[in-house]
Amino acid sequence: MPDRAPQQVERPLPTEEARELIGLVRDIAEREIVPRAAEEEEAGLFPRELFTLLSESGLLGLPYDGEYGGGDQPYEVYLQVLEELAAARLTVGLGVSVHSLACHALAGYGTKEQLTEQLPAMLGGGLLGAYCLSEPASGSDAASLRTKAVRDGDDWVISGTKAWITHGGVADFYTVLARTGEEGSRGITAFLVPGDAPGLAAAAPEKKMGMKGSPTAQLHFDGVRVSDDRRVGQEGQGFSIALAALDAGRLGIAACAVGVAQAALDTARGYATGREQFGRPIADFQGLRFLIADMATRVEAGRALYLAAARLRDAGRPFSRQAAMAKLFCTDAAMSVTTDAVQVLGGYGYTADFPAERYMREAKVLQIVEGTNQIQRMVIARHLLGPESR
Incomplete structure (x- = not known):
């Protein structure tokens, strides 16, 4: 009985290089990340060697300047890489996002000497x-x-x-x-x-x-x-350096949330098409079909929202409000989609034999990190209505 159907994500990638990059990430995910994810998460093992591999593959400095060892990729591409990694294992996807956040201050505000001496090792020298x-x-x-x-x-x-x-x-x-x-x-x-x-x-x-x-x-x-x-x-x-970093980091969390939600959706689809009750696949029952349709809609909506914010950032336009919206919506959507995935699997969804319960536990933290979703609502409201009166 399959636990996760193949992904059916149609990615709006701007270049052939970006398409090849996503292909590389999927290959690494399927070979190196997915087979070990459940066992290592259960054992609490940190996959340090995977981050070394990602660094050697040029995946830890994607949105930064190629002059200093970065990948010169726009944020709309970098975030889709994060989504792919998080769908394979959130520890890895979120870890790459945190590493990128840690590089943000130096990359954006460092002196020429600091950039030359420090940044290459941070972006592609195996450091975390x-x-x-x-x-x-x-x-x-x-x-x-x-x-x-x-x-x-x-x-x-x-x-x-x-x-x-x-x-x-x-x-x-x-x-x-x-x-x-x-x-x-x-x-x-x-x-x-x-x-x-x-x-x-x-x-x-x-x-x-x-x-x-x-x-x-x-x-x-x-x-x-x-x-x-x-x-x-x-x-x-x-x-001010911290706030600028958090705006970018919130987009990373949004992308990771969509990755977890996509993985949960894939798991639910795979189970629904393979599980039979009353002589036919449970995917034939309208109640479940509607549930999965709603799950897929939330995933697609979240992806569109974080990509729209990323394109604003890539164009050099303000994106703080949109980053907060993306973090809020995508992480709430991940919580909803992963909970529904457990429901689709029924009793099996509540066991560790399938990854649905892990996705649900992981989705919760995304509503908390890099500013709780209550803070995101405050940020959005201030952009729309101005600061609160005292």
């Missing part, structure tokens, strides 16, 4: 990055972060704790937002911290509902010393 904004008492209210960086001659000394860090403890570098000045958003600066810096330690990974193979951990900075040439952007510019 992480992004450090959230703290134990500072999640959605990121401007209230407490981790401090104090100037000491030509160095900065960083102290504090970051929380909910994807790749915490396994990353080779961390993009860290720390307070260097006054309270609020204007006193924050970005730094690039090596993963093996003295004084940097990771707590035990969080025990999560899903994405067990992706380590999420607190990071403790106990007098971590970095030179001023690892400061990214100007002093006090960190919060």
